[in-house]
Structures are given as C-alpha cells and as structure tokens.
Amino acid sequence: xxxxxxxxxxxxxxxxxxxxxxxxxxxxxxxxxxxxxxxxxxxxxxxxxxxxxxxxxxxxxxxxxxxxxxxxxxxxxxxxxxxxxxxxxxxxxxxxxxxxxxxxxxxxxxxxxxxxxxxxxxxxxxxxxxxxxxxxxxxxxxxxxxxxxxxxxxxxxxxxxxxxxxxxxxxxxxxxxxxxxxxxxxxxxxxxxxxxxxxxxxxxxxxxxxxxxxxxxxxxxxxxxx
Amino acid sequence: xxxxxxxxxxxxxxxxxxxxxxxxxxxxxxxxxxxxxxxxxxxxxxxxxxxxxxxxxxxxxxxxxxxxxxxxxxxxxxxxxxxxxxxxxxxxxxxxxxxxxxxxxxxxxxxxxxxxxxxxxxxxxxxxxxxxxxxxxxxxxxxxxxxxxxxxxxxxxxxxxxxxxxxxxxxxxxxxxxxxxxxxxxxxxxxxxxxxxxxxxxxxxxxxxxxxxxxxxxxxxxxxxxxxxxxxxxxxxxxxxxxxxxxxxxxxxxxxxxxxxxxxxxxxxxxxxxxxxxxxxxxxxxxxxxxxxxxxxxxxxxxxxxxxxxxxxxxxxxxxxxxxxxxxxxxxxxxxxxxxxxxxxxxxxxxxxxxxxxxxxxxxxxxxxxxxxxxxxxxxxxxxxxxxxxxxxxxxxxxxxxxxxxxxxxxxxxxxxxxx
Numbered sequence: 001x002x003x004x005x006x007x008x009x010x011x012x013x014x015x016x017x018x019x020x021x022x023x024x025x026x027x028x029x030x031x032x033x034x035x036x037x038x039x040x041x042x043x044x045x046x047x048x049x050x051x052x053x054x055x056x057x058x059x060x061x062x063x064x065x066x067x068x069x070x071x072x073x074x075x076x077x078x079x080x081x082x083x084x085x086x087x088x089x090x091x092x093x094x095x096x097x098x099x100x101x102x103x104x105x106x107x108x109x110x111x112x113x114x115x116x117x118x119x120x121x122x123x124x125x126x127x128x129x130x131x132x133x134x135x136x137x138x139x140x141x142x143x144x145x146x147x148x149x150x151x152x153x154x155x156x157x158x159x160x161x162x163x164x165x166x167x168x169x170x171x172x173x174x175x176x177x178x179x180x181x182x183x184x185x186x187x188x189x190x191x192x193x194x195x196x197x198x199x200x201x202x203x204x205x206x207x208x209x210x211x212x213x214x215x216x217x218x219x220x221x222x223x224x225x226x
Numbered sequence: 227x228x229x230x231x232x233x234x235x236x237x238x239x240x241x242x243x244x245x246x247x248x249x250x251x252x253x254x255x256x257x258x259x260x261x262x263x264x265x266x267x268x269x270x271x272x273x274x275x276x277x278x279x280x281x282x283x284x285x286x287x288x289x290x291x292x293x294x295x296x297x298x299x300x301x302x303x304x305x306x307x308x309x310x311x312x313x314x315x316x317x318x319x320x321x322x323x324x325x326x327x328x329x330x331x332x333x334x335x336x337x338x339x340x341x342x343x344x345x346x347x348x349x350x351x352x353x354x355x356x357x358x359x360x361x362x363x364x365x366x367x368x369x370x371x372x373x374x375x376x377x378x379x380x381x382x383x384x385x386x387x388x389x390x391x392x393x394x395x396x397x398x399x400x401x402x403x404x405x406x407x408x409x410x411x412x413x414x415x416x417x418x419x420x421x422x423x424x425x426x427x428x429x430x431x432x433x434x435x436x437x438x439x440x441x442x443x444x445x446x447x448x449x450x451x452x453x454x455x456x457x458x459x460x461x462x463x464x465x466x467x468x469x470x471x472x473x474x475x476x477x478x479x480x481x482x483x484x485x486x487x488x489x490x491x492x493x494x495x496x497x498x499x500x501x502x503x504x505x506x507x508x509x510x511x512x513x514x515x516x517x518x519x520x521x522x523x524x525x526x527x528x529x530x531x532x533x534x535x536x537x538x539x540x541x542x543x544x545x546x547x548x549x550x551x552x553x554x555x556x557x558x559x560x561x562x563x564x565x566x567x568x569x570x571x572x573x574x575x576x577x578x579x580x581x582x583x584x585x586x587x588x589x590x591x592x593x594x595x596x597x598x599x600x601x602x603x604x605x606x607x608x609x610x611x612x613x614x615x616x617x618x619x620x621x622x623x624x625x626x627x628x629x630x631x632x633x634x635x636x637x638x639x640x641x642x643x644x645x646x
Contacts, residue, residue, distance in 0.1 A: 052635020052640045057549060078553045096546035101240035110276070110550040112232045158550070169320055 004069070005166050005198050006031045006054060011063035013049060024061070025221040030133055031166070031200055036192035038209040039202045041218035047202045048170055050218070054200070055088060055168055056080045068165055085114050089159030089167040093174040095151040097143035103154050104130070104139040111161040122161075129157040133187060148182030156187060160197075166189070169201040173208060185211070233556060237563040240543070244536055248564075251532045254525040255623060259576025260617045262509030262518035264583035269514040270469040273507045282379045284496055285346070286478045290487060290520075291326055292492045309367045314569060317415050317604040324350075329465045332489050341472055341481065346373035348467040349454040355447075356418040356426075357409045364405060366419065366446045368454020377471045379449075387413050387433025392450050399429040399453075402443035403436045419457070427457050438594075470563035522618050526626035529568055533630035545639035558635035565627020568621065573619035577612050 010089055013024035022134040023046045041047045052058040054065065056072055059080070065072040068087055072080065083089075097106045107126040111117065117125065130136040135146075143151055152172065159167050169188070173181035185208055190196040192213070201212070209215050217224045239410070241248040242642040295317040301307055326332065329347070336345050349368035354361035371393040384400060392398050397417075401411060409613045411417050415431050429449065437443055449457075455464055472478060478495035486493040544557055588605045 048644065050642070055549070057638075057640050078555070081548070081551050081553035084549065090549050092546075092549075094542075095644075096542050096549075096643075098236075098239065098543050100243045109232070109236075113551050113556075113642070188345075225461075 003033055005028045005033055007066040009064040013061045033198055034196045035212045036199045039216045040209045045218045046221045047218050051170055051202045059076055061084040085164050089164040090154050091159050091169040091172040093171040095155040099144050102140050107158045107161055114162050129160050150183050163191050166198045233560050237560045241564045247532045250567045251529045254528040255572025255619055256576040258525040260422045260579040261521050262615045263580025263611055265518055266514050266604045267584040268587050271605035273510055275604040286472040286496045287470040287482045288494045289468040289491045291324050293319050320328035324466045326631045329463055343471045343473050344377045346370050346377050346469045347465045350466050351454050351457050352422045354420045366447045367450055368449050368451045381438055383435055384433045385436045391432035397429050398432040400433040400435050403434045404440055404443035407436055486509045522622045526622035527621050529626040537630055537634045539548045541642050544637050545642040549640040554635035558608050558631045561631035562627050563635045565623050569620045569623025573616045
C-alpha cells in the first residue's frame with residue numbers, strides 16, 4: 001500500500017500588494033509514494049506559487065501542509081530548512097550551481113550539510129548519482145565548463161543526493177532546447193520507473209505532462225482536475 | 227565541527243570568487259591598522275620623550291626648607307594673649323637656614339620606605355661665574371653623582387666629558403653648555419666661581435651639560451656634594467634638598483603630605499610641580515587614538531560595501547543554499563566568516579606592517595640641539611597598541627560584516643527563483 005508523501009489541506013494564499021489578491025483557492029490534494037505527477041496550467045494560474053508553498057520555502061499561507069505525515073505549519077525556519085535538506089530535492093528552471101565548486105562538490109553540498117555520511121562515502125554516492133545521468137566524466141570540471149543540458153542533469157543529481165522522499169521541479173526543462181529538454185525528461189521518467197522516485201513537476205509543456213502518471217490541472221488558483 | 231567546515235568552505239569559495247574585492251577590503255583594514263600602530267607608536271614615543279625632558283629629571287617628591295615667615299609667631303604662644311585677637315604687621319622670615327635639619331636620620335628613614343625607589347641629596351648654591359671683570363649669575367648644584375645618574379638620568383645630559391669625573395676629580399665642575407660658551411670655557415680649563423657670601427673658588431671644567439632647555443643651560447652647572455659644601459664653607463651634613471624617586475609616581479601627593487608632617491620640612495610632589503605635562507600627554511594620546519579608530523571605521527565601511535555587493539552578486543547561490551536546506555543563520559554565519567577572515571588577515575598584516583613602519587620611523591635621523599641624546603625619531607613599541615589595533619580591527623570588521631550578513635540570512639529564496 002502506498003503512503004502519502006505530501007498532503008495539502010485547504011491551502012489558501014493571498015498576495016497583499018495594492019489590492020488583496022486571492023491567488024490560491026482552497027487547494028486540497030495529496031501525493032503518494034512513487035507518484036510521477038505533473039502540475040499544469042496557464043502562466044499566472046498559481047502553479048509556481050503552490051509549488052513554493054509545498055516546498056516549505058513560502059510560509060505565508062492559510063491551511064495545512066503535511067510532508068511525510070508531519071505538519072509544516074508551526075515549524076521554525078531552522079526546522080523547515082532541515083526538512084528541505086533531508087526530504088525534498090529541488091530542480092529549478094535555472095540550474096543554480098555554485099561556479100566556485102566542482103560539479104562533484106556541487107552535488108555533495110546538501111549531503112555535507114545533512115552530515116549523515118562521512119565525506120568519502122558521500123563522494124562515492126555523488127559519483128553514483130552522476131553515473132545515472134552519464135556525466136561522471138565531468139565530475140571534476142567547474143559548472144561553467146558544462147553545457148546547459150549537462151548543468152541541469154547535475155542539478156538533478158544534486159536534488160537526489162540525500163535520497164529525498166520527494167523531488168519537486170519548477171519547469172525543469174523550461175530553459176533547455178528541445179533535444180536537451182527531452183534528455184532531461186527521459187531522466188525524470190527513468191527516475192520514476194526504475195528508482196520509484198516520487199516526483200512533482202510544475203510545467204506548461206503539454207507533451208511532458210502527458211507522459212506522467214498523473215496530471216493536476218490548475219486554473220485561476222483552483223485545481224480543475226486531478 | 228564538520229558543519230562548520232562546510233560553511234567555511236563555502237565562505238572561502240565565495241571570497242575567492244571575488245578575490246580582488248576581498249583583497250581590497252583586507253588591504254583597507256591592513257592600511258588602517260598599519261597607520262594606527264605607526265601613529266600611536268610615534269606619537270607616544272614623542273610623548274615619552276617630551277615628558278622625559280622634564281619628568282625624568284624631576285624628583286617625584288622634593289624635600290627642602292623654604293624661606294618663609296614662621297606660621298607661629300611668639301605672641302600666639304604667650305598664655306596671657308591667648309584669648310586676644312593679635313594683629314602682627316610686616317612679618318619677616320627669620321634666619322634663612324636652607325639646610326634640612328637632621329638630614330642623615332631623614333635619609334635613613336626614607337631609604338627604608340618600601341615605596342621609595344631611591345633618594346638623591348642635593349645642595350643648591352647661588353653663585354657667579356667670573357669672566358674677566360664681569361660676573362654672570364648662575365646656580366651650581368652639588369649632587370651625589372651616582373645617585374643622580376641612576377635616578378634622574380644625569381649622565382644622559384652630559385654631552386661632552388665623562389660625568390664620573392665629577393666624583394673622581396676634586397674641585398671639578400660640569401657646566402651648562404650655554405654658560406660655558408659664554409665664558410669660552412673648554413674642557414680642562416679652570417674657571418672662577420664666586421658665591422653670594424663672597425667666597426672664591428677655582429673649579430676645573432670636566433664636562434658640558436645640555437638639558438634641552440637653553441635657559442636652564444645658561445645658568446645651571448653641577449659639582450659634587452663635597453665641592454659644593456666647600457664652596458659654601460659648611461659642614462659635611464649640610465644638604466638643602468632631598469630628591470626622592472618613587473616606585474609608583476601616583477603616590478607622590480599623598481606621600482609628600484606624609485613626609486611634610488613627619489619631618490617638618492617642605493615637600494613638593496611632581497603632580498603639583500608639573501601638572502601641565504600629564505594633560506598634554508593625555509590629549510595627544512587621545513587625538514592619535516581618535517585618528518586611528520577613525521581609520522578603522524572607514525575600513526569597516528569598505529568591508530560593509532564589499533560584502534553588500536557580494537551578496538547582490540551571489541543572490542542565486544544564497545537562494546539555492548537556502549532551498550537545499552541551509553538555514554538563515556547558516557547563511558549569516560558564512561558572510562560573517564568572510565568578514566572576519568578579511569578582518570583577521572588585514573589585522574595580521576596590519577600589525578606586521580605597523581611594526582615595520584615603526585622600525586622605519588625609528589631609523590629616520592632626528593638631530594635636535596635641544597635633545598642631545600636623541601639621534602632618531604622616538605618610537606614607542608608598547609604591546610598595548612598592537613593589542614588594541616588587532617582587537618579594534620576585528621571588532622570593526624565583525625560589525626561591518628554583521629549587517630550585510632543579517633540581510634543575506636533574511637533573503638527569501640522564492641523571490642530570487644521566481645524572478646528568473
């Protein structure tokens with residue numbers, strides 16, 4: 001039986017600019033282990049906003065969020081940082097690698113922060129992750145020597161380093177050309193099918209979404225279908 | 227510890243990524259600490275020298291008999307006028323005995339006092355130097371050559387000749403340079419001196435003396451205690467002044483009062499005699515501290531700016547660190563580490579170059595007729611300035627780093643990631 005990795009219960013979000021704007025309206029849904037889910041919708045429908053709330057980075061919302069059965073609502077900034085470090089992996093539209101560190105070191109940073117494994121073992125694990133994506137021979141290069149597609153693959157390897165229960169992606173192929181986009185997409189599929197990794201990807205790419213197990217469609221701050 | 231090392235690695239990577247800026251910041255700190263050390267060392271060296279000019283030669287407490295009218299007039303002692311209001315006009319001092327009574331006993335008592343470093347007796351003789359038919363007024367001090375040299379650096383001011391000759395050659399004199407020039411006296415010459423009582427004496431010039439104050443040199447000369455006693459035609463226990471040097475200068479006023487009551491003599495302490503020197507020194511020190519600390523604060527603003535710029539440039543890195551599980555306080559620590567590294571590096575080289583600058587200043591020739599024993603600029607190498615410099619340098623950089631670091635810690639990763 002699959003367990004709930006993430007559960008959103010009646011989440012509401014307002015933007016308080018000149019006028020108060022109700023951007024997320026009563027969002028309730030859950031994600032089970034092994035799900036490969038895509039969130040789609042037109043730009044401005046609130047799908048990215050939702051993702052940042054689910055990722056614990058945005059704490060200004062109403063409603064409840066459970067990750068791995070734990071309520072995130074009352075946690076301190078320090079505890080939330082710990083949750084992100086241990087349980088969630090991120091892939092953004094932009095790779096956000098640290099140019100000062102080697103590719104291998106970039107992958108290791110979240111792992112070093114967690115401190116679960118000694119450095120040597122972590123290095124080995126990071127190599128393993130790079131091997132999944134076929135970029136182990138680039139391990140000692142600096143990120144700015146890599147192509148866009150390779151950088152994004154390093155970013156995914158980094159998201160995986162702490163064996164998170166959930167990987168979140170915010171338009172992970174949005175910044176790539178068609179060929180590289182397909183490579184990255186295939187990698188996500190591989191993670192889902194071979195490694196049973198739970199994935200939650202926000203995208204506006206219909207083809208990408210069609211290949212996932214489940215599509216959550218959003219419009220105007222509401223979930224239309226899930 | 228492992229966690230600390232990771233933060234340190236990141237801090238190092240960020241500062242090396244902008245190594246030119248980091249270096250400029252460190253050089254700023256270095257420069258200000260260098261200047262701080264050089265300035266304070268030089269200023270205090272100068273202070274010490276100027277104070278030494280007077281203070282070295284001034285006894286902490288001077289015991290003497292002042293010529294003054296007696297406080298207790300006979301009429302007050304008479305019992306029949308005790309209840310009367312007595313008015314006495316034109317009171318004059320009597321006798322005019324300048325010598326200290328019972329000087330041997332006083333000397334022994336004071337020598338046993340734990341607080342006293344040493345004691346040097348002195349006889350002041352009013353005299354005239356005879357130049358042909360002309361007589362020039364002068365003051366000849368009879369001194370205990372060794373005690374005077376040990377306690378009051380007498381030998382430093384004897385520019386020509388050997389000061390010990392004063393003790394070893396009978397009837398010898400060390401003349402003030404200006405007085406000797408006036409008399410065209412050379413070393414080895416014999417000059418004639420007339421005391422106020424009319425006694426005449428031939429004295430052999432064995433050296434010249436330069437105090438740094440020309441007016442003093444015009445009148446002042448030195449001879450031994452014995453010669454001075456002979457000049458005045460008095461016995462061997464005639465002493466007019468007892469000069470006392472203390473272990474702790476600050477005790478002088480209290481002890482002067484104590485001796486005044488104990489020995490029934492006049493006692494003057496150094497603070498009363500030379501109050502203005504203390505003030506001058508402390509004001510000069512204050513000014514140099516103010517300038518030095520201003521320099522450090524300016525360097526602090528430099529660090530503040532550079533860290534602020536670094537934070538704007540590294541916004542993405544901060545965002546991803548936060549997204550992948552670094553807390554705000556971790557990010558804050560990283561930037562404080564950068565600031566402190568700049569501070570410690572700058573402080574280290576600042577102290578080093580500050581020391582070198584002091585050594586350099588110490589080598590610059592400085593010849594002044596007023597200060598004969600000074601060949602180069604004076605520098606004070608007190609460890610105190612180095613400790614203050616380093617401490618202020620590190621505190622300023624910490625504070626300069628704290629505000630940008632707090633800002634970095636508060637950065638909301640969502641805004642940056644969304645903004646792309």
